Amino acid sequence: MGRGILKRLANSLGQVAARLPDTRRPGNDTKYELQDALKSALSVFYLLHPSLLDFQRAMEKKHRRSNLETLFGVKEIPSSNQMKTLLDDIEPGGLDCVFDEGLRISKLEGVYSKQKVLGGLMPLAVDGTWYFSSKEIHCEHCLTQTRKNKDGEEETLxxxxxLTVAIVHYNSSVVLPLAPEFIRNEDGMDKQDCEINAFKRYLERRKEQLKLLNPVFLGDDLYSCHSICSKIDEMGMRFLFTCKDTSHRWIVEQTEGAPFEEYKRVEWDGKNHEFA
Ligand SMILES: [Zn+2]
Known part of the structure; x- marks a missing residue:
């Protein structure tokens, strides 16, 4: 990613921060601006810091601090604890427009069109990812799992x-992340939220953007279910999902020995990036 693109993304974060409510209570430390915390958080990922602690240590070195100030336009670098305090109350959906801006920039820079496959389809990889877990710390939106610990006692995690969504390409290391769909419990839900529900919500919520992308969704066996496949089909879009024999016995029974004519078989040789 060029410096120009990075600066535009950082500016976009700054503009979003200016619109977000500052939830700090009067009397709390208000020295640091929300936009500095957001840009610093982006830099943790961009500069591949393995943890916030590592970020904190790096910022103790003068040249690393000046990198952050120059590349990301951060004025006052908050400590990792101050970053957490500032960012914890932000509703994650409030940052969707930054992902949209990233997509817009990638179009302008010509990255976007190179990602298309199969005559103009945009490959969108979809997968769920945990980004927090604890046996003690929790909130009203937490999902829960009951497990047995090593002593055989039940405990709650x-x-x-x-649900993360990204434009990918089999022959390119460029990955363009799109706005994720958060999987979390809300008031009034009968059942715990899950990836399938989140995928359905995502399709509905982002349908205008998806129409323009003309996607082919790529995903694992979990999404090979009627509710997801039929919804994608109704929306006139396509999918390529893993379909394991063990979880789709009916399909296996119907197709085994069926008189289907093989039209084309494409296999990856596992070495070259081009299909053989
Ligand atoms: Zn929680």
Whole structure:
């Protein structure tokens, strides 16, 4: 990613931060601006810091601090604890427009069109990812799992999950993340939220953007279910999902020995990036 693109993304974060409510109570430390915390958080990922602690240590070195100030336009670098305090109350959906801006920039820079496959389809990889788990810390939106610990006692694990969506290409290391769909419990839900529900919500919520993308969704066996496949089909879009024999016995029974004519078989040789 060029410096120009990075600066535009950082600017976009700054503009979003200016619109977000500052939830700090009067009397709390208000020295740091929300936009500095957001840009610093982006830099943790961009500069591949393995943890916030590592980020904190790096910022103790003068040249690393000036990198952050120059590349991301951060004025006052908050500590990792101050970052957490500032960012914890932000509703994650409030940052969707930054992902949209990233997509817009990638179109302008010509990255976007190179990602298309199969005569103009945009490959969108979809997968769930946990980004928080704890046995003690939890909130009203936490998903839960009951497990047995090593002593055989039941214990509850609290976690947060998100459906992540990204434009990928089999022959390119460029990955363009789109706005994720957060999987979390809300008031009034009968059942715990899950990846399938989140995928359906995502399709509905982002349908205008998806129409323009003309996607082919790529995903694992979990999404090979009627409710997801039929919804994608109704929306006039396509999918390529893993379909394991063990979880789709009916399909296996119907297709085994069926008189289907093989039209084309494409296999990856596992070495070259081109299909053989
Ligand atoms: Zn929670």
């Amino acid at each position: 609290y976690y947060h999950d998100a």
